[in-house]
Amino acid sequence: MQRRFRLAVPLSALYDPAMTEPMEIFLVAPPGLEPTLAEEVRALGYVAEVTPGGVSVQGGWPDVWRLNLECRGAGRVLARIATFRAFHLAQLDKRARKVDWAAVLRPDVPVRVESTTRKSKIYHAGAATERIARAITEELGAPVADDAPVALKVRIDDNNVQVSVDTSGEGLHKRGHKEWVGKAPMRETMAALLLRMAGFDGQMPVVDPMCGSGTFVLEAAGIAASQQPGRDRSFAFEQLASFEPQAVAALGRAGGTTPPQFHGFDRDAGAVRGATANAARAGLAAATRFTAQPVSDLTPPVGPPGLVICNPPYGARIGNRKPLFALYGSLGQRLSEHFAGWRVAIVTSDAGLARATGLPLTESVPIAHGGLKVRLHTTQL
Structure with a gap:
């Protein structure tokens, strides 16, 4: 690239x-x-x-x-x-x-x-x-x-x-390397802010049990590697009279390397393939791991505790709400049984589904997301 x-x-x-x-x-x-x-x-x-x-x-x-x-x-x-x-x-x-x-x-x-x-x-x-x-x-x-x-x-x-x-042109969530996108995707810019809100410090491992196209995982890995999010795209400011190509080039810097501690799981093998390809285009293949696996098999990776963050379906735009209670319940059970010491952050627009996890979650202020109001629900296990 x-x-x-x-x-x-x-x-x-x-x-x-x-x-x-x-x-x-x-x-x-x-x-x-x-x-x-x-x-x-x-x-x-x-x-x-x-x-x-x-x-x-x-x-x-x-x-x-x-x-x-x-x-x-x-x-x-x-x-x-x-x-x-x-x-x-x-x-x-x-x-x-x-x-x-x-x-x-x-x-x-x-x-x-x-x-x-x-x-x-x-x-x-x-x-x-x-x-x-x-x-x-x-x-x-x-x-x-x-x-x-x-x-x-x-x-x-x-x-x-x-x-x-x-001065941006296309929205800045378009980083320039994600080609595969799943259903109801979260914008990269929002994912980066939610990671910060959840307490991600750039050092801890991150697990997304329902990763889709890998947005949370890729943003976390990019932050850890000190990558510039706009390194692979163009901007409207390049068409302005004030644009100085050499001066802008001087702002560029290469990202570093980071251990493979950013993990995404999804039951959809196609999503895993897409997220893996997205990571390769972003130069983050070595820092990320994507695996086809249901929530019911979720276990923590080897190493210190970190952050579990996910954007599960909440039935508002995709599918039905009723079957999701079992999914949230399974997620909460796996986290409470296997992720002691980890921090948890779940994005949802439905407080009832959040409660179905059985976890002692604290909710954030409402956040605008694709015509909905979602909240970030967090806890420390």
Whole structure:
């Protein structure tokens, strides 16, 4: 697999952070996981402010690049490039033309504009989109297209206009190496945040008894190996005027190696084959083991206790709820009988199913997941 952004030279030799004004950088998170994302961002060295739907930090373009490459929990990274007041469309048009679009956008790269409006005198989002798009086309010359690789997100709230550029492009859960995906998959970004919420420290072994495509196992192994989650994909920021290829390449670093202590089990042999292939593409084959096995045969791997984490079916979108009580009961029995000293974390939207494990679980705040509200249920055995 091709490795992107690899150039071992100092960032300061290629890009001077003092040349760019600090701006707000917003990292998107599922509602309920904003504090956990803030923990990760602070661990990367930033002062993070939790706001509904994500986390805000201050920084320049090098920080935008680094956060896209290294932050595991963010769904996407938005750079706030302009803010102003506007009470009517003519004022919006006039002030949009004063934005230094050339400092961010390229005249040869198409852009699309997406607007929302709330509690404002400009109440028609479509009209706002048209005015911003026309200002960009006439002032910069950049074409506007619905399928453009660069998206501007315009939010008008209480007559305050906030213009952001989506620097990620495709959602950051698309790491670039997972080809096989099972039913009702969990996004990699959410899995990374739930691992952190469950107490995963990057050192302990991890077991997923119902692993599907291997998301929890691969995220845990990638964290342990200090891999950059964005190392194998492209980003929308590569299409911006502010992009410095050599400076971004300087941010790249190779991951390390880790013992084979990340284990996934699934009764579906096809899922095991898919997860194994995903691990190989991610460069994590040596750190992971995937085995076809039902929950009723679950036993801990040789070695110290660690974390059992899983996202079992909960009947809300796939299948029927009633037969799942036996599955949760079997899981709880195996864990209580064989996993003394292990920490357990179970994702489910159904408190009744969580209770069916018979384990003394503590539930988290509600977390938005695919149109549902799930909770992380945890305990120490």
